[in-house]
Each structure stands twice: as structure tokens, then as C-alpha cells.
Amino acid sequence: MRISELDLPAPVKEFYERSGIKELYPPQAEAVKKGFLEGRSLLAAIPTASGKTLLAEMAMLKSISHGGKALYIVPLKALASEKFERFRQFETLGVRTGISTGDYDSRDEWLGDRDIIVATSEKADSLLRNGAPWLSSLTIVVADEVHLIDSANRGPTLEVTLARLRRLNPSLQIIALSATIGNAKELAGWMGAELVVSDWRPTTLKEGVFFGRAINFQDEKRVISTPGPDEVLALVSDTLAEGGQCIVFTNTRKSSEGIAQKVAKSLSKKLTEEEKAAFQDIKQQVLRHAETDTCARLAACVEHGAAFHHAGLKNEHRRIVEDEFRRNRIKVIACTPTLAAGLNLPARRVIIKDYRRYDVNYGSVPIPVLEYKQMAGRAGRPGLDPYGEAVLIAKTHDEMGELMDNYVLSEPEHITSKLGTEPALRSHVLSAIATDLCRDESDLYDFMDTTFYAYQRGDLSAVIKNVLDFLEAERMVVRSGDRLNASELGRLVSRLYVDPLSASIIVRALEAAKKRGEPYQKEIALLQLICATPDVRPLYLRRSDYGWVVKYTEDHIDDFLTEVPGAGDETDFEAFLATVKTAALVDMWINERNEEEITSFYSIGPGDVRSLMESCVWLMHATAEISGLLRAPVTTEARELAVRIEHGISRELMDLIELEGVGRVRARKLYDAGFRDRETLKKADEAAVAAVLGEKVAAKVLAQLGRKDVAATTGPDDTIGQSTLLLFHE
DNA sequence: CCTTCAGTATTTTAGACAGCATGTC
DNA sequence: CTAAAATACTGAAGG
Numbered sequence: 054m055r056i057s058e059l060d061l062p063a064p065v066k067e068f069y070e071r072s073g074i075k076e077l078y079p080p081q082a083e084a085v086k087k088g089f090l091e092g093r094s095l096l097a098a099i100p101t102a103s104g105k106t107l108l109a110e111m112a113m114l115k116s117i118s119h120g121g122k123a124l125y126i127v128p129l130k131a132l133a134s135e136k137f138e139r140f141r142q143f144e145t146l147g148v149r150t151g152i153s154t155g156d157y158d159s160r161d162e163w164l165g166d167r168d169i170i171v172a173t174s175e176k177a178d179s180l181l182r183n184g185a186p187w188l189s190s191l192t193i194v195v196a197d198e199v200h201l202i203d204s205a206n207r208g209p210t211l212e213v214t215l216a217r218l219r220r221l222n223p224s225l226q227i228i229a230l231s232a233t234i235g236n237a238k239e240l241a242g243w244m245g246a247e248l249v250v251s252d253w254r255p256t257t258l259k260e261g262v263f264f265g266r267a268i269n270f271q272d273e274k275r276v277i278s279t280p281g282p283d284e285v286l287a288l289v290s291d292t293l294a295e296g297g298q299c300i301v302f303t304n305t306r307k308s309s310e311g312i313a314q315k316v317a318k319s320l321s322k323k324l325t326e327e328e329k330a331a332f333q334d335i336k337q338q339v340l341r342h343a344e345t346d347t348c349a350r351l352a353a354c355v356e357h358g359a360a361f362h363h364a365g366l367k368n369e370h371r372r373i374v375e376d377e378f379r380r381n382r383i384k385v386i387a388c389t390p391t392l393a394a395g396l397n398l399p400a401r402r403v404i405i406k407d408y409r410r411y412d413v414n415y416g417s418v419p420i421p422v423l424e425y426k427q428m429a430g431r432a433g434r435p436g437l438d439p440y441g442e443a444v445l446i447a448k449t450h451d452e453m454g455e456l457m458d459n460y461v462l463s464e465p466e467h468i469t470s471k472l473g474t475e476p477a478l479r480s481h482v483l484s485a486i487a488t489d490l491c492r493d494e495s496d497l498y499d500f501m502d503t504t505f506y507a508y509q510r511g512d513l514s515a516v517i518k519n520v521l522d523f524l525e526a527e528r529m530v531v532r533s534g535d536r537l538n539a540s541e542l543g544r545l546v547s548r549l550y551v552d553p554l555s556a557s558i559i560v561r562a563l564e565a566a567k568k569r570g571e572p573y574q575k576e577i578a579l580l581q582l583i584c585a586t587p588d589v590r591p592l593y594l595r596r597s598d599y600g601w602v603v604k605y606t607e608d609h610i611d612d613f614l615t616e617v618p619g620a621g622d623e624t625d626f627e628a629f630l631a632t633v634k635t636a637a638l639v640d641m642w643i644n645e646r647n648e649e650e651i652t653s654f655y656s657i658g659p660g661d662v663r664s665l666m667e668s669c670v671w672l673m674h675a676t677a678e679i680s681g682l683l684r685a686p687v688t689t690e691a692r693e694l695a696v697r698i699e700h701g702i703s704r705e706l707m708d709l710i711e712l713e714g715v716g717r718v719r720a721r722k723l724y725d726a727g728f729r730d731r732e733t734l735k736k737a738d739e740a741a742v743a744a745v746l747g748e749k750v751a752a753k754v755l756a757q758l759g760r761k762d763v764a765a766t767t768g769p770d771d772t773i774g775q776s777t778l779l780l781f782h783e
Numbered sequence: 784c785c786t787t788c789a790g791t792a793t794t795t796t797a798g799a800c801a802g803c804a805t806g807t808c
Numbered sequence: 809c810t811a812a813a814a815t816a817c818t819g820a821a822g823g
Contacts, residue, residue: 130800134808155801157808175800207800305796307814364798389797409811411796417811550801588801596794664799674802695802 054082060090061111062118064146069107078104080251087247090115094227094246096199098237100254101430102399105230106139109195112228113169117148121192123169126177126214128198128207129395130154136197137171153180174201174211179550181217182484192226194218198394199229199240200423202505203468209477212470212505215244217490220503232394232427235467243508256433257440260461263288264453268444271461284446288404289316289385297401297438298378301387302428304407306363306658310350312387312406317357320384324357331382332356335373342369344649347658355383362388365658393428402442403432408456423465470506473513476587478520479553486530487539487547494521494537527557545682549675555586559676562614563685573687575612576643579694580636583672585615589665591631592638592655602630605637638662639669643697645721670699705729714753719746734758 054077056069069075077085080099089095089112097105113123125140127133133154140150151167152158153176164170165187172180174196181188196215202208219225227244231237233252241248261270263284268275279290285301292299303309324332332355339352347365351374354360360374360383371391375398377383392398405428409417425445433441445460447453471477482497484490491497501513521537524530529543539547546556562582566573573579584591594602606629610617615632618625641651642662652659677691693704700710701717708730709720726745728734734742735758743751 128800137808152808157806158803163807173800179801206798210800303797305813307796391798393798411811413796415810417796548802590799593795668799668801671802678802 054085059085059111061115065111065114065118068143068146074107078255079253080104080249081108083251084108084247084249087249089226089228089247092116092226094229094244095249096229096231096237096241096244096246097249098231098233098240099249099251100233100258101427102256102397102433102435103251103254105197106136109197109228109230110140110143112226113193113195114143114146114148116193116226117168119192122167122187122190123193123195124177124188124191124218125169125171125195126174126197126211127171128174128201128211130156130173132197132395133171133173135396140169140171143169153177174207174214175550177218178210178214178484181214182488182547182550184488188218189221191218191222194225194227196227196229198231200231200234200468202240202470203423205471205474205477208470209472209481209506212472213481216500216503216505220490220500232423232430232465234423234465239509240468240505243505254430254433255435256438258429258433258443259440260429260443260445262445262447262453262456262461264447264450268442269453269457271457283315285312285404285406286315286319288402288444288446290319292402292442293320293384295401298381298383299385299402299404300392300398300400300431301385301404301406302393303387303389304410306361306365306389308407309361309363309387309389310354313354313359313361313385314350316359316385316387317354320359321357328358332358335377335382338373338377339370342367344647345652345659346649347652358383359385359387362386363391363658364389364660364664366660367658367663368660371660390424390428392431393424399431399434399438399441401433401438402444403428404444404446405429406446408445408460419459421466422460422463423468425460426465470504470509472504472506473510473516475516475520475523476552476554478513478516479523480547480550482517482520483524483529483539483543483553484547486524486537487544492537493535497521497537524553527553527560529553529556542679542682545678549678551672551675552586552588555588555672556675556679558582558586558615559679560683563676563680563683563687565614566687567683567685569686571686573614573690575609576690576694577609577636577640578612578614579673579676579687579691580639580669581609581632582614583669583676584632584635584639585629586672588672589635589668591628591635592657592665594627594631594634598634599630602634602637606630606633609633635665638665639698642666642701643694643703645701645703645717666698666701670695673698709734712754712757714750719750722746731758 056066056075059066081104084095084097087093087095097108099105116123125136127136133152137150137152143150148168150169151164153164153170153172155176202212227246229244229246237248237250259270261268266277266280277287277291278294279287281287289299301312303312335355336352339348339355342348351360351370362371362374374383374386375396378386378398405425408419410420412418429443432443445456447456485497485500491500497517498514501507501517507513521530525532528540529546531538531540546553559582583589618629638651638655648659648662651662673691673695677688677695680688680691696707702710702720706720706724709715709723712731722745728737739755742755746754
């Protein structure tokens with residue numbers, strides 16, 4: 054089927070033809086036949102890279118051409134930016150795109166007149182809670198990676214959001230894009246959508262199991278050209294010898310780094326001069342954000358054309374690795390499942406080194422077929438590789454057979470809704486009440502009856518009753534007769550997007566603070582409080598941490614606002630210690646200990662510090678808001694702490710940090726040089742400031758203070774303007 | 784008395800969303 | 809109901 058035959062506005066067809074797309078892929082053609090261009094909902098359960106995005110695009114553009122408005126829901130912030138960049142190309146068609154994630158946001162009024170809005174599922178949920186007016190004018194919603202409904206953490210948000218959007222506009226067109234799953238039909242049934250299921254791929258994918266010296270595919274065998282004792286190394290060398298790139302999936306960060314190092318070592322022997330130069334360039338890029346151990350190790354690897362990739366890395370480093378791999382400069386990435394889903398990063402050969410993964414409840418368990426298929430699907434760059442290969446590794450002959458049966462020849466699992474638990478329902482029930490979506494209990498049941506959970510599993514009312522009891526006991530929901538109302542606290546909690554359980558922990562602590570009277574000055578207490586909420590994942594408490602954490606706890610025993618468990622309950626006490634350990638890290642951060650010191654002391658990656666601080670800022674903000682409502686004596690303190698955690702600074706730098714382009718490092722330099730606040734800086738000698746910050750930055754900073762004598766040079770010379778944490782390192 | 788090495792006990796273990804205000808990625 | 813690899817520790821043999 055040709056683009057030109059489609060029922061799309063002429064400019065849209067021209068747009069695609071100009072970019073070289075003339076013919077539809079078979080699954081796309083099937084979708085057209087099922088009528089998605091006539092406004093029918095569609096579930097496309099097809100492999101990555103087989104043109105799912107194009108389907109969504111055409112449906113959105115069609116809908117927009119009739120005056121419609123589209124929401125594109127993604128699971129990852131990084132994916133949101135990727136799609137946003139892509140859809141901005143539609144500007145030539147007069148179609149305007151906006152983005153809304155926790156990181157950035159086109160302002161509300163702006164979103165209102167955008168034609169396409171890209172958002173994460175949580176942000177979409179949050180927009181619903183805050184009653185964004187434009188939501189009711191949506192005509193089409195795209196749910197990318199919709200199989201994530203299966204996820205216990207984030208799946209419920211996605212399905213509730215979809216259910217709410219449908220209630221808002223019953224004729225809403227839904228385009229759901231999914232990996233191949235076992236029960237696509239069931240999911241489509243819930244959404245009232247047509248179904249397209251296909252295994253078709255633009256590049257052929259060969260899946261096999263490596264054993265001995267050969268990869269055993271379903272109906273052929275490939276003997277490795279470069280055998281060796283290390284299976285992974287042998288497979289990698291074999292790919293490289295053919296001129297392909299490789300991704301190795303592992304189950305721990307350590308193992309990903311180990312493999313990257315091994316590969317780097319073996320590569321280092323046979324580099325061309327040209328490659329050496331390129332790798333030096335990448336190394337310099339990496340070192341620009343340097344300091345920590347992790348960073349040094351990464352630099353040592355990329356120097357030889359290999360890299361590792363996991364959540365302990367800073368986003369900047371991840372991006373460098375991804376980009377350089379795409380440019381075919383980095384040859385091999387060893388990674389944890391960070392790269393399994395989402396971003397488009399194909400390679401000739403994908404090696405799945407570990408098919409088991411540790412799980413807190415069950416020990417090491419085999420990964421689901423669905424996940425295997427997602428990793429395998431990364432193999433083969435369309436148009437560049439003749440084919441893609443996905444390889445599992447077996448140690449015994451028996452294991453080879455098992456892997457063949459259980460993964461290569463297996464169908465992906467069914468996905469199931471995880472909405473049926475109290476933690477999942479707490480926040481959604483509160484939100485439904487707070488936004489007046491549901492006015493009484495039966496209303497609530499009716500609404501929840503439209504979720505995938507209800508469609509698949511049935512009745513939710515028992516759990517909902519428990520959740521309502523909790524919300525009433527915590528005074529977030531008030532009953533008057535049949536009518537359910539959210540209290541002021543309830544509305545605030547729903548808007549702040551924190552777990553009601555977190556809020557109740559905070560409320561309890563703030564009441565304790567109130568009893569003590571006086572403005573409450575102990576910062577460690579507030580830090581420990583937010584670390585004790587389920588919205589912050591505490592650090593792992595090692596045996597070797599026990600000593601100092603207990604000591605630290607004893608030193609602050611009178612300060613804590615949450616209840617210290619008695620020595621009776623071992624598990625509770627350990628959990629408490631973990632929150633203290635985490636709070637101690639945040640304390641180090643806001644007392645300006647350097648990143649290196651923190652990461653090595655806690656043996657975590659810089660990326661972990663960043664993500665922990667992000668959630669702490671968010672919860673500290675929530676604490677300040679709740680404190681304000683409750684008139685608890687910590688509002689100012691919490692506000693201040695939120696700023697300090699965001700930037701990693703002590704109190705005395707709070708004035709300087711307001712300056713654009715000044716982060717924790719520069720603020721400290723200025724302060725120590727005697728420029729203690731913006732007022733002082735205003736009167737300062739330009740040369741003296743330049744001596745501290747360097748000329749360019751100094752000029753930029755002084756220009757903000759209304760110093761007309763300084764010529765503000767504009768240019769992308771540094772990171773000025775971004776609001777990200779941990780940026781201003783030198 | 785110190786070093787070395789093998790056998791054994793212990794430790795550790797993936798990922799990533801959200802507020803708000805500001806300015807346009 | 810369920811694991812496995814890396815690391816730390818221990819003790820005996822050897823220098």
C-alpha cells in the first residue's frame with residue numbers, strides 16, 4: 054500500500070514522500086485496513102522499529118486536520134524529548150507540538166494551543182488532577198509502550214489515565230502501541246480497539262543460543278570466527294570482525310562495567326590511528342563531567358571504543374554513550390536493562406548474557422519472555438545491517454535446549470493489571486474524589502469498573518473500601534451522607550502528586566513538630582522524614598554501615614520526627630537505619646561535600662545521587678506545602694531545604710544561587726572570594742569577579758545584575774539556563 | 784613469623800516517574 | 809517455595 058493512496062491531507066502525504074517514505078510496511082497497511090485513519094481505535098502489537106511511530110503520526114495528523122488535538126503518552130522522559138524533537142518537524146505542516154514532563158513543561162496556556170502534546174503517563178495523570186482545561190478537547194490519545202500496564206509501579210497510572218481520558222471524551226480515539234504480548238486481544242477488547250498483531254520486521258532477526266563454539270539458531274548454526282575462553286568476548290570479537298556493533302545485556306552494574314573493561318582491553322590491541330583519535334575525543338567528552346570513580350572507569354573504557362551504561366551514570370554520560378554508539382564510534386555497549394526498552398538504539402548483534410535477575414522476593418528468577426524479546430528486538434539496524442542477531446549464552450547442552458524452548462521459541466507472557474492493590478489505588482482513589490470525577494462511592498465503583506483491572510480480573514470494591522477507610526482516617530476524604538469530598542489536605546496531596554501514605558507520614562511528623570513548639574531547626578529530622586516516605590527509595594543498608602549509622606542515630610535520637618522503632622523489632626529498626634543512612638547522604642550533599650567523596654563513601658554512582666536528590670527536592674517541597682497548610686513550624690525550613698537540596702548548597706549560598714549560571718561550585722567560589730551575595734556582587738569590580746569565574750561566565754553573571762557596563766556575550770559556551778542538578782562542575 | 788592458597792562464609796544484587804517557576808529545549 | 813557471583817574470612821601448608 055502506497056502513501057499516496059491514503060486518506061490523508063495532501064501536505065501530509067507530501068511530507069512523508071519527501072522524507073523518502075512511499076510505501077507502507079505490511080503491519081501498517083493492515084492497520085489502515087482496520088480503519089485507524091477513519092478514527093477507529095487501534096492496538097498495534099508489533100516489534101520495535103517496524104513503524105509503530107509512523108502509525109501514530111498519521112493518525113494524529115489526520116485527527117488534527119479535522120481540528121483535533123493529540124496527546125502522546127510515553128513511559129520515559131528521554132523518550133518524551135525524542136518524540137518531541139521528531140514531531141517538531143511537523144511545524145512545516147502547521148502542526149505545533151508541546152512537551153510536558155517533570156523536567157520541562159510548555160506553559161499551560163501554550164499547551165492549550167499546541168496540536169500535539171507529548172507527556173509521560175505520570176505527567177498526563179498530574180495534568181488531569183490539576184484540571185488542565187485543554188484535556189477535554191483531545192480527540193486522539195497515543196499510548197506508547199502500552200504493555201507497561203503490566204508494571205507494578207507505573208502500570209496503574211497508565212491504565213487509570215487512559216480510563217479517565219476516555220470518560221472525559223467517550224469518542225476519544227486511542228492508538229496503543231505495544232510490544233508483542235500474549236493477550237493483545239484482551240487489551241484491545243478493553244480499549245474497544247481494532248487489533249493488529251504481527252512479527253514482521255524491516256530487518257530479519259535471528260535468535261539463537263551460543264554454546265561451545267557456535268551460535269545455534271533455529272535452523273542453522275554459526276561457528277564463531279574468534280573463539281576464546283570468554284564467551285562474551287568471543288561473541289563480541291566475532292561481531293566486530295564483521296564490522297558490526299554489539300550490545301551486551303547484563304544483570305548487574307558491576308558485571309556491565311567488567312565486560313566493558315574486558316572488551317576495551319581486547320580492543321585496545323588493534324586500533325587504527327583514526328579510531329584512537331576518535332576515542333580520545335569521546336574520552337575528553339566523558340571527562341568534562343569528571344571527578345568520580347565511575348566517570349574515570351567509563352573514560353578508560355571509551356578510550357578503547359567500549360562503554361558501559363547503567364543508572365549509576367549521569368544523564369550526560371549516558372547521552373554521550375548513546376550518541377557515540379549511534380555514530381558508530383563506540384563499538385560495544387555493556388549495559389543493564391536501562392537500554393532494554395524505549396530509546397531507539399539498534400546494534401548488529403545483541404548478547405543477552407544473563408537471563409536471570411535478582412528479585413527481592415524470589416531470589417534470582419528468569420526474566421520474562423517479554424523482556425527478552427524487547428532486548429532481542431534491539432538487534433539489526435534497519436537499512437544498515439543485513440540482519441540482526443540476538444544471542445543467549447548457555448553453559449551446558451541442556452541449558453541450550455532450555456533457553457531455546459523458553460525464550461527463542463516462546464511466546465511473550467500475558468500482561469496483567471496491577472491496579473488491585475492498596476498502594477496502587479490509594480492515590481488514584483484520592484485523585485478521583487479530589488477532582489470531583491467521582492462524587493460518591495458507587496460513582497467510584499463505576500469508574501473503577503472501566504479500568505483494565507476490572508475488565509480483566511473483575512471486582513475492585515473490596516480494596517477500594519479499604520483505601521477509602523484509610524483516606525478517611527487520615528482526613529484526606531470526608532463523607533457527608535453519600536457524598537465523598539476531599540478535604541483541603543486531600544486536594545493538596547492529590548495535586549502534589551505524592552503517595553497519600555507519604556503524606557500521612559509527613560502529617561504525623563509535622564504534628565509532632567507542632568507539639569514541640571518553636572520553629573523547628575533540626576535539618577536532619579526533616580531529611581530523615583522524607584527519606585522515611587515510600588516515595589523515596591532508601592539506600593541499601595550494608596552490614597558494614599551498621600556501626601556508624603547506629604552511632605549517627607544515637608547522636609540525633611532526640612531530633613527525629615518519625616517514631617524510632619524499639620529495639621524489639623529488628624526489621625523495622627533496620628529499615629529506620631536505612632532512612633537515616635539516606636538522610637545522612639543528603640546532609641553531606643547540602644553541606645557541599647564533593648561528589649567524589651559522596652559516591653565513594655556510599656559506593657553509589659553519580660547518577661544515583663542525582664536521582665535521589667530529585668526525589669528529595671520533590672518531597673521536601675511537598676513537606677513545605679503540607680506544613681504551610683497545617684501551620685506547622687517547619688514551613689520556612691522545608692522551603693529552604695528544598696532549594697538547598699536542589700543545588701547542593703549550604704544556607705549561606707542561597708542568595709548567590711539565584712543567579713543563572715551559578716551552581717554549587719561557582720557560588721562557593723564567589724562566596725569564598727568575598728562576594729557573599731548579589732548585592733556585594735553588584736558593586737564588585739568586574740576584573741575581580743572574572744578572576745574567580747572566568748571572563749565569559751563573569752560577564753554573564755554581572756549582566757543579570759543590571760550591570761550595563763558589562764557586555765553580555767551570548768553563546769552556548771556553557772550550561773547556563775538549564776535547571777538540572779549537578780551541572781556546574783569544573 | 785609471614786605469605787599463599789584453597790575452601791568456606793558472607794555480602795550484594797535493575798530501573799525511574801512526580802511539584803513549581805522560568806523560559807522555549 | 810525459589811539464586812548466584814563476588815568478596816571477605818579462615819586455617820593450613822610452605823617459605
